[in-house]
Amino acid sequence: MKQIILPFILFLFIFQSGVAQASLTLTPNPVETSGVADPNDIFIEIIGYATLKNEGTETISIKWERVEVDLPQGWESLVCDLNSCYEPPVYSNIANNIGINEPVTLAPGESTNLDVHAVPKGIAGTAEIRLDVSLLSDPDNVLLSGTYTFDASLVSSSKDINKARLNVFPNPATDYVEVQAPQNISRLVIYNVIGRQMRAFNVAPGSRYYVGDLPSGLYLASLANRKGEILKTFRLSKRSMRP
Template identity: 30%
Template sequence: MNKLFTLLLLTCLMSVSYAQNKNFEAQDNPCKENFVVDPNNPTDHVCHNLIKNNTAGTLKLLWKRFDVLVPAGWEPTVCDNVNCYATFVTSCPEEYVNEILKGKTMLADMHIYDGGIPGKEAEVTLRIFEKEDTTSYINVNYLFNKESVGTKNQQRNISLRMYPNPAQNSFQVDFNTGISKIEILNVVGNKALSYKAETSKSYDISMLEDGIYFVKFITTEDKTLRTVKLIKRSIRS
């Protein structure tokens, strides 16, 4: 009995040490994203996250995705520094290892495509580990719409639509109430643009380089209602 207790204690201590990995850490853990599903406008939502290298050298990081709770019709996908992967890819291929220099970060975004199916919530865990030492890892939790009933009820009253996407020089946002600010982030989470939210207004993005951005809609309570991936794509002759 004493040996069993000692073994269990050591296992718990090892788990804690892995959760508090000194080599790298997540910007947000858990990473939370709440949104309202529009049955007429299926949307891809993203919980943006970064993994920071705390060592004095270069880290080679891989990941494995665990779908703890994903309702039928919803599709989780992972984006890292190398690729944005399809839903069926649940682990990072070794040939696409993320090499993170000292003090730099790795993108660890979790996307959820809602399929236009409302009234659901999701939880996904991303285990991030070193290629050369798989015992050195952290588990990062991603929570989608797992909030209190009061918060959900407030969000259900907000109707939101963003179009076109992809966009060339601008996009438009239609909403009924409750949104105060719109922020546009680049793929590493830095703020590129910020606007006061006004419904049926066109938002200029002509100054941005072509690529992937994330549009964050912030409520009057200073909470993130939804983060939507935006593709900026210019017409080339």
């Protein structure tokens, strides 16, 4: 009897471990993106967008840790999740030595953006960043790793410069967003993840655009010129203001 029970228990243990490991998905993975490095604008970012989803049946709290596998000297990197966009020195959302304790809590079926921003600081090159994801309850057990690669080339035209400087911020947003647009941007359009238009704004210098009544979640924010041509689309994370 023991010869039957012990293998069965072992099978259940392996099966449950496999389920736990498969309860999170990161899409896409790997993330490959490219952009420009402008020596005259050291704040230009190249952003690798990804979505982390809880595929399990229980609410979980997530820890991520950023590992700079290969980063050119002078570059910086940072991570954005559902809670915040963190400054480059923040290597993890759970880091007692720097006073960070911001777990990402996901109910079954919920998702968070898990984006990596590379800041070339005007230096051409390539970079690789890895994000290791674990449960807050078992932080040393990495459930999955996401690989983000970046390729920055020096700007070759004014068109490259203008496109690179387009931005929608803050991201994540709570009540308002603003647009950084050095060229003829006339419209900001926000879509949900299935492509339904949720908001549309006429863009004017110095203006802010109210998104506080949108449900928390992920959106796409597109910037269009006067001809209606979409010049750039961003992943925008909307979150509710904490009480």
